[in-house]
Amino acid sequence: MMRLRGWRKTAYHILLWVIALIFFAPVLWIIMGAFKTTDGILAVPPQFIFTPTLDNFLDLLTRENTLRYLGNSVFMSSTSVGIAIIVSFLAAYAFSRFKPAGTDFMMFMLLSIRMVPAVATVIPVSLMYAALQWKDTYFGMIMFYAMFSIPFSVWILKGFVDGVSQRFDETALVNGGSRWHIIFRVILPQVAPGLVAAFIFNLIFVWNEFLFSLLLGGRDTTTIPVSFSTDLYSDGGVDWTFIASMATVYMIPPVLAIFFFQKYLLVGMTFGTVRGEV
Amino acid sequence: MQADLSQKRKNVVPQITPPSQLSRWLNDARFVPILLIAPVLIFFIVWNVIPTLWMIGLSFYKYQISIPDSLRMLGIENYADILRDRGMWEGLSRTFIWVFFGVGIQTLLGMFLGYLFWGSRDMPGRRLALTLLFVPMIVTPVAAGLFFRLIYEPTFGIINWATQSFFGQEILFLQNTQYAFWAVLVVDIWMWTPFMILITLAALASVPRAELEAAEIDRLSWFDRLRYIILPHGKFILMLGILLRTIDSFKTLDLVYLMAVPGSTTKLIAVLLREQAFEALDVGWSSALAILLLLTAIAFTSIYLYILNLNSKAKAQEVGT
16 A cells, blocks of 8 residues: 655546546547537547537437337336345345255356356247247346346345344344344345345346347337447448437446445445455 | 232233234245245246256257258257367357456456555545446446447547557558457457456455554565565455456457457357357257356356355454464
8 A cells, every 4th residue: 555645646646537537538438429410420530629519319319219218228127126136135035044955056056147158048048938929028028137137136135144143033033023024124224235236236237238138129128238239320321429329328327326336336246245345 | 919910911911813824824934935035946947947958958959940840859969069160169269368368458457557546545536536447347338349339440430540640550450350359359458457456456455454564564575565465365356356257258249249340350159159049040059059158157156156165264264363
């Protein structure tokens, strides 16, 4: 750890800011593009100073289907993650407290699901969905995304429930509380941070998910990531103003999430296996 | 007196209604765990176990959706075919190069930058700076691929504008088969170096303060400090981070798919699998490949959990001493 004083410290802080801005630069370039006209985006030399226009965002509003796709993204990600968190919390409690036979195996399998390349998981599911006619239905997509979020949620929440002392359960039992009372009134409030972290990060993953949506979804359930690839071209060229403005709008929720919930970032990005703050 | 009290109590305590059948059942110690786990188990069986078993079955068949009545028992022919397939081996070696350079550079760069960011607690606007720094990993990979297509664009991309004004030469990053692989890899490095910075910060935070102060008093050099104090404490978290990154890097698809270039220089194993399954519609063959990747994933998971276990054991020992 460096202890610096005076101008050295200022220089050090400026250096860190510069590093952060370098990583942000490509994103910033796109955000700037969202406020340019098509000619402005394609101008040579590139325009760093320009008169911003809101036309691209107005175009998004009036564009056919874009709002519906955005609605799909919001609706499917929030419901599927909501379902996943509820069932995962119950299971995490059981795995942590009752340790039924096969707990370790189950946790192992859940983690393995996450490690498999997405395209390998989607092959059998797409066959099953085709047979059951679940493709391109909200039910099918939401349930699939719930399954996609469960492994991570169980892992993260089991870690949090393990962190709550068994004494709480015992005390409540001795005082005549039922198991359900313990789960929802005693344990739940104490693992609230875990629930928040699991919710936020699953939401980001589902929000950004592309492949499943492309292969299992369809006309009715198109999400924004898929629309990036399908609405890419217009009038014979790549529609850069659409890409830039849509990408800008679409990244607002995740960026706000990591700004306000920065302390959960580590737990969220490592499956709940590494705890701590940065 | 005693009798009096118990008499009183009897009057005060309301009559307890016997619990209903349902609530007795809900609270039965034998059923509670089952009830709690059931929903996850149902999800797991319906969306994982059944499809996977189905896939294992299909991997022994010749089955091409586009050709009617193509279902034919093959035995292990699909697997043998994959092992013989030259394109597959090329894809696999390309994936290893991708993982090796990608994760390697991310780790080194991430460790270096993470070390720099250590001790930035009182930096003005730290939360905003860290948010900007971590944005690449939460940007939609599809959108990131598209951003960079614009940035790499030969005629109006900003990088080519720079190379043209400084070196008077334009570089066809994504069109040239020699550069394309590395150009896409740079995007992956941009996206995931922040993750390794995050992991490094966590690893550094796990080093006890007292030992660092002792090292300072002993005037240990920075290298010795790294070797004797920081690494022994932080190595498990670092290893977990590197392993997670390796697995995810092995799975890369979205980014490469969206930046897809002519030729096959960026066809990683997952990309090849997608083509076989959803363009060639060769379900039997791609099921077999998916099973092989599944087994790889299980192997990765075992290693991950092994390291995680070492970590908790080391922690327990620390607490014990």
